[in-house]
Amino acid sequence: MAFxxxxxxxxxxxxxxxxxxxxxxxxxxxxDKYETVIGLEIHAQLQTQTKLFCGDSIAFGAAPNTxxxxxxxxxxxxxxxxxxxxxxxxxxxxLACNCKIxxxxxxxxxxxxxxxxxxxxxxxxxxTPICVxxxxxxxxxxxxxxxxxxxxxxxxxxxxxxxxxxxxxxxxDLNRAGTPLIEIVTEPCIHSSDEAFEYVSEARxxxxxxxxxxxxxxxGSLRCDANISIRLKGATTLGTRVEVKNLNSIRxxxxxxxxxxxxxxxxxxxxxxxxxxTRSFDAxxxxxxxxxxxxxxxxxxxxxxxxxAPFHLTESFxxxxxxxxxxxxxxxxxxxxxxxxxxxxxxxxxxxxxxTAEYFLEVSRYSTHYKAIANWMLGPxxxxxxxxxKDFSTLLLLPQTLAELIAIVEAGKVNFSVASYKILPxxxxxxxxxxxxxxxxxxxxxxxxxxxxxxxxxxxxxMPDKVAEYKRGKKGxxxxxxxxxxxxxxxxxxxxxxxxxxxxxxx
Amino acid sequence: MEVTEQLVDxxxxxxxxxxxxxxxxxxxxxxxxxxxxxxxxxxxxxTGVQPLLxxxxxxxxxxxxxxxxxxxxxxxxxxxxxxDNQFFKVPKVxxx
Numbered sequence: 001m002a003f004x005x006x007x008x009x010x011x012x013x014x015x016x017x018x019x020x021x022x023x024x025x026x027x028x029x030x031x032d033k034y035e036t037v038i039g040l041e042i043h044a045q046l047q048t049q050t051k052l053f054c055g056d057s058i059a060f061g062a063a064p065n066t067x068x069x070x071x072x073x074x075x076x077x078x079x080x081x082x083x084x085x086x087x088x089x090x091x092x093x094x095l096a097c098n099c100k101i102x103x104x105x106x107x108x109x110x111x112x113x114x115x116x117x118x119x120x121x122x123x124x125x126x127x128t129p130i131c132v133x134x135x136x137x138x139x140x141x142x143x144x145x146x147x148x149x150x151x152x153x154x155x156x157x158x159x160x161x162x163x164x165x166x167x168x169x170x171x172x173d174l175n176r177a178g179t180p181l182i183e184i185v186t187e188p189c190i191h192s193s194d195e196a197f198e199y200v201s202e203a204r205x206x207x208x209x210x211x212x213x214x215x216x217x218x219x220g221s222l223r224c225d226a227n228i229s230i231r232l233k234g235a236t237t238l239g240t241r242v243e244v245k246n247l248n249s250i251r252x253x254x255x256x257x258x259x260x261x262x263x264x265x266x267x268x269x270x271x272x273x274x275x276x277x278t279r280s281f282d283a284x285x286x287x288x289x290x291x292x293x294x295x296x297x298x299x300x301x302x303x304x305x306x307x308x309a310p311f312h313l314t315e316s317f318x319x320x321x322x323x324x325x326x327x328x329x330x331x332x333x334x335x336x337x338x339x340x341x342x343x344x345x346x347x348x349x350x351x352x353x354x355x356t357a358e359y360f361l362e363v364s365r366y367s368t369h370y371k372a373i374a375n376w377m378l379g380p381x382x383x384x385x386x387x388x389x390k391d392f393s394t395l396l397l398l399p400q401t402l403a404e405l406i407a408i409v410e411a412g413k414v415n416f417s418v419a420s421y422k423i424l425p426x427x428x429x430x431x432x433x434x435x436x437x438x439x440x441x442x443x444x445x446x447x448x449x450x451x452x453x454x455x456x457x458x459x460x461x462x463m464p465d466k467v468a469e470y471k472r473g474k475k476g477x478x479x480x481x482x483x484x485x486x487x488x489x490x491x492x493x494x495x496x497x498x499x500x501x502x503x504x505x506x507x
Numbered sequence: 508m509e510v511t512e513q514l515v516d517x518x519x520x521x522x523x524x525x526x527x528x529x530x531x532x533x534x535x536x537x538x539x540x541x542x543x544x545x546x547x548x549x550x551x552x553x554t555g556v557q558p559l560l561x562x563x564x565x566x567x568x569x570x571x572x573x574x575x576x577x578x579x580x581x582x583x584x585x586x587x588x589x590x591d592n593q594f595f596k597v598p599k600v601x602x603x
Contacts, residue, residue, distance in 0.1 A: 048572050049572045049573065049574055050572050050573065050574055050575075054576055055570070055573055055574050055575035055576040055577070056574075056576065056577045057574055057577070063580070063593075064580075064593050064594055065580045065583050065584060065593065065594065065595070066577070066579075066580050067577055068577060068578065068580075068583045069576040069577050069578055070576075070578065071576070073583060081568060081569070081570040082568065082569050082570065083569070083570060083572050084569035084570065084571065084572065085571075085572040086572075087569070106560060106561070111521070113523055114600075115595070115597040115600060161600055162594075163599065163600060163601045165594075166594075166596065168599070169589065169596035169597060169598065169599060170596070170597050170598065170599050170600045170601070171591075171593070171594035171595070171596055172594055172595040172596070172597060173594060173595075174583075174595065299517075299521060301521070304560040304561060306561065306562065308568075309561060309563065309565040309566045309567070309568045310560065310561055310566050311566060311567045311568075311569070312566055312567060
């Protein structure tokens with residue numbers, strides 16, 4: 001039984017064998033008995049120039065152990081000093097998430113031994129976070145939902161251990177050690193893998209949007225751990241939780257939760273007990289595996305770091321940061337819907353990042369065809385940008401030039417597909433006169449009746465049987481005729497006029 | 508608070524220290540004395556007194572976000588017990 005269930009859930013594309021189907025239905029009913037409870041921890045590297053407590057660069061990809069100072073290396077006699085920008089960035093994220101900002105702060109030492117932690121302790125605010133409470137609003141299939149935050153705190157990153165570079169040893173690179181992080185911790189209030197996916201997407205958009213983290217999950221600038229448990233619906237106590245680490249993409253967050261929930265349900269349904277574990281996600285087969293059982297001596301002995309003075313935040317410092325916040329994605333998405341009549345889908349995609357949103361706003365100053373701007377930006381232009389791995393901030397196409405292109409398409413001077421396949425590539429290379437390109441390439445639509453009639457006649461002569469069918473009442477064939485005329489005219493025939501002329505002619 | 512042998516073992520493990528049987532007895536007595544000394548404070552009524560976390564008056568000591576202070580890799584690795592020109596090398600943490 002368990003084997004079959006596992007099989008079904010690891011293969012979404014199974015055939016409709018009646019046995020499997022009935023098992024699937026049974027399994028769905030079993031899943032319905034349980035509620036999933038998820039809390040997420042996101043570690044986001046702050047986009048400062050230097051580390052949290054010293055002046056080493058935090059740039060990714062440098063040669064191993066070249067961004068290190070005696071402070072990073074934990075040498076005796078060195079003293080850390082807090083990076084003010086890192087503190088400001090943490091507050092900025094707190095304000096963007098509606099958190100309460102703690103005025104009186106200090107750093108504590110979290111003591112544990114690991115080779116990539118040179119001092120033998122991590123400097124953290126684990127017990128006294130700079131941001132308390134707050135929430136991140138996500139869109140779900142049933143409307144908006146606030147994912148409540150427990151806290152956001154500042155801490156330093158550890159170095160990097162590589163276990164497979166050397167036969168005999170683990171190799172340590174301390175470039176990353178001391179990089180400033182914020183840890184964003186939710187309450188256990190996420191109830192599905194889809195909600196988790198939306199939350200991580202939104203949190204990632206937010207840190208990028210306000211410019212505190214580049215959000216690059218592949219390079220580890222943004223990392224996510226998930227605390228997952230299940231309980232019977234209606235239960236008020238939390239089930240035993242499992243922590244899944246190593247989730248280096250938003251898709252993997254979703255996959256890991258799906259796998260883990262199913263694994264837990266199977267254990268409980270088979271009369272077993274879930275043990276508290278730390279597990280890791282294996283992206284090669286979308287499963288998780290145990291890396292350690294409940295830590296027996298998980299005693300970090302936190303205490304205030306005597307090397308670092310406490311810091312007290314003034315109202316004016318916090319207010320200055322509040323004023324520096326841009327309009328947040330959710331506000332802008334609403335504005336795009338209300339002011340420009342866009343769908344939530346378009347508005348959301350236009351607010352994927354600040355560069356896209358700003359570009360849209362810029363074009364909207366030159367054109368009131370808002371839906372067309374969205375279509376151009378999210379269609380052919382976005383496609384081009386994806387192919388070249390670029391974004392709207394580096395686009396050679398000027399906003400007013402796009403507005404001009406939209407104007408000539410909307411006026412019927414060139415059709416959309418000709419404009420996107422022939423004119424747009426020229427504009428993306430920096431040419432900024434769409435009309436001149438259309439003229440030079442002979443792309444302007446012909447609305448001269450004589451020329452259109454010539455193309456119409458040519459098309460209809462080529463398919464007399466279809467014409468006869470049309471006349472017998474198969475009116476849908478008109479699309480075929482228009483398409484043929486488009487082909488003959490190489491896209492220059494104005495389709496509206498062609499349709500009118502055709503209807504006349506075939507009466 | 509009584510310092511037991513069990514507590515000494517736990518602290519030794521957390522500190523990655525190893526004591527011989529004789530040392531264990533000595534450290535146990537030392538710890539018991541230290542705790543007894545600090546426990547004296549329990550005799551004072553500290554209701555409403557904020558814990559003193561930092562000894563100095565300094566606060567809000569920040570630095571600007573400016574690059575400085577890194578050393579060469581050669582210097583960084585100079586004192587490492589296992590010589591290498593790129594990495595700090597330690598016994599295998601995870602065997603693959």
